[in-house]
Amino acid sequence: MHIVDRRLNPRGKSLENRQRFLRRAKSAVQQAVKRSLQNRNIRDVLDGGEISLPIDGMTEPSFRRGEGGISDQVLPGNRAFVEGDIIPRPPGRGGGKPKEAGEGDGEDSFRFVLTREEFLDVFLDDLELPDLAKRRLSETEEFSPARAGFSVSGSPSNIAVARTSRLAMMRRIALKRPRTEEIEALKREIEEADDEERKAALEAELKSLNEKSKRIPYIDPLDVRYRRFEDEPKPVAKAVMFCLMDVSGSMSEHMKDLAKRFYLLLYLFLSQRYKKVEIVFIRHTDRAEEVDEETFFYGPATGGTLVSSALACMRQIIAARFDPAEWNIYAAQASDGDNSYSDGSTTGQLLQHEILPLCQYFAYIEVDEESGDSSVSRSPLWALYDSIRAAALPLSMRKVCRKNEIFPVFHDLFQKRDGEKVAP
Known part of the structure; x- marks a missing residue:
C-alpha cells in the first residue's frame, strides 16, 4: 500500500x-x-x-507486510553465485551520474x-558557539511574553472564546434562562390550543419566558475573559566575537578570498543563530584598526605585517567595552602565517598571557596558496601558535588551501559537541 x-x-x-x-x-x-x-x-x-x-x-516511502525471523530464498537460474557472495549492482543504477553510450541507462x-x-x-x-555562558550571566534581562491565566479586560484579539462560552453557559444554567427549544415548543402549543383560557395562560407564560430571556442575556459582559500575558524575564549570556584578518601585502587575492569566505560564514552563523552576540571586525597590516562590516570584507589595504598590533587592538577594545566577568569572549583570526621576525615574542606574550585567558575560544585559520602543501609547511606564526596550544589553552588551529575546504573547516570548529571540548 x-x-x-x-x-x-x-x-x-x-x-x-x-x-x-x-x-x-x-x-x-x-x-x-x-x-x-x-x-x-x-x-x-x-x-x-x-x-x-x-x-x-x-x-516515496511505502508500507509492506512485516516478516519476522530468518528466511531462505532460492532464486532459479543461478549459476554464478554461492552462499555468502555479494551480488554487484545491476548496470544502469548510477546513483544520479549519467552513463556513457553502451554502459546502460x-x-x-x-x-x-x-x-x-x-x-x-x-x-x-548543527553549529554553535563552544562553551557559551560558562561565565556569569549578565544583569541584562530579556523579556518574553508568557501565559498568565485570564483577565476581565484586554484586547479583543485576546478573547478566550472557550472560557467565555463556558462561563456564559454556567451563568445561564444557574439563573435558569429559558432555552430556545422551550420557547419554540410553547409557541407551537399556543397555535394548536382550542381553549381560549388555556391559550391565554400559555401566552402569559410565553411573555414571562421572553422577558426572562431579555433579563438574562446569552452572553453577558461579566462572562467575557481575555488571555493574559506577562513579560517573563530571562537572563541573557552576552557574547562578543572578534574577527581578526591579515590584509598585508603578503596576502594574495586567493588567500584573502579564502579568509573572507570563512568570515562570511562566521558572520552569517552568528547573526542568524544568536541575537545577543556582538561582532567586532579588526583588520591589520603593520598596524590594526577596528572597521565596519563593509570595509572589512571589501575595503582595499596593503602594507607590512605585525600580528601583535591586532592582538593589542583586541585587548584595548576588551578593556574599554567588554568586561570579561560579564561577556563570553570569542575570537577568530585568519592569516597567511607571515609575521615580522622581531614581532614573534610580542605576539606570543600577548596571545598566551593576555588574550587567551580572557577567551572562551580562539580559532586560528591559516590560508595558503592552492598549490601549497599544508601538511608540510610550517609558517612562523603557525609554529608560535602551535607551541602555545600545547599549554591546554582554548586555541584551535586549521589550515586551508582551497575553497572546498572552507566549509569542512568551519563546520569542524563550530559544530555541536554535547559538552565536549573542541579538538585543537
Whole structure:
C-alpha cells in the first residue's frame, strides 16, 4: 500500500509534505548544501537556490507486510553465485551520474530548490558557539511574553472564546434562562390550543419566558475573559566575537578570498543563530584598526605585517567595552602565517598571557596558496601558535588551501559537541 501526498506547494509556501521531505532527506540535503557552498561568490554564498541530490534513496516511502525471523530464498537460474557472495549492482543504477553510450541507462539527479530560510536552517542546524555562558550571566534581562491565566479586560484579539462560552453557559444554567427549544415548543402549543383560557395562560407564560430571556442575556459582559500575558524575564549570556584578518601585502587575492569566505560564514552563523552576540571586525597590516562590516570584507589595504598590533587592538577594545566577568569572549583570526621576525615574542606574550585567558575560544585559520602543501609547511606564526596550544589553552588551529575546504573547516570548529571540548 502506497500513501502519497499529491498536494502542490503554493508559491512562497511550505506545506507539511515539503517539510517531511526535508526531514527524510536531511543528510543528503546537508551534503548537497556543503557542495554548493564551494564555488559560490562571497555575496551570494547563502542565498538558497537549486541543489542536486542523488536520485537513489529519494523514492516515496511505502508500507509492506512485516516478516519476522530468518528466511531462505532460492532464486532459479543461478549459476554464478554461492552462499555468502555479494551480488554487484545491476548496470544502469548510477546513483544520479549519467552513463556513457553502451554502459546502460543513466538516471538524472534529483533537483530541489531551497529558499534562503531553508538553506540557512540546513546550514546552521548543527553549529554553535563552544562553551557559551560558562561565565556569569549578565544583569541584562530579556523579556518574553508568557501565559498568565485570564483577565476581565484586554484586547479583543485576546478573547478566550472557550472560557467565555463556558462561563456564559454556567451563568445561564444557574439563573435558569429559558432555552430556545422551550420557547419554540410553547409557541407551537399556543397555535394548536382550542381553549381560549388555556391559550391565554400559555401566552402569559410565553411573555414571562421572553422577558426572562431579555433579563438574562446569552452572553453577558461579566462572562467575557481575555488571555493574559506577562513579560517573563530571562537572563541573557552576552557574547562578543572578534574577527581578526591579515590584509598585508603578503596576502594574495586567493588567500584573502579564502579568509573572507570563512568570515562570511562566521558572520552569517552568528547573526542568524544568536541575537545577543556582538561582532567586532579588526583588520591589520603593520598596524590594526577596528572597521565596519563593509570595509572589512571589501575595503582595499596593503602594507607590512605585525600580528601583535591586532592582538593589542583586541585587548584595548576588551578593556574599554567588554568586561570579561560579564561577556563570553570569542575570537577568530585568519592569516597567511607571515609575521615580522622581531614581532614573534610580542605576539606570543600577548596571545598566551593576555588574550587567551580572557577567551572562551580562539580559532586560528591559516590560508595558503592552492598549490601549497599544508601538511608540510610550517609558517612562523603557525609554529608560535602551535607551541602555545600545547599549554591546554582554548586555541584551535586549521589550515586551508582551497575553497572546498572552507566549509569542512568551519563546520569542524563550530559544530555541536554535547559538552565536549573542541579538538585543537
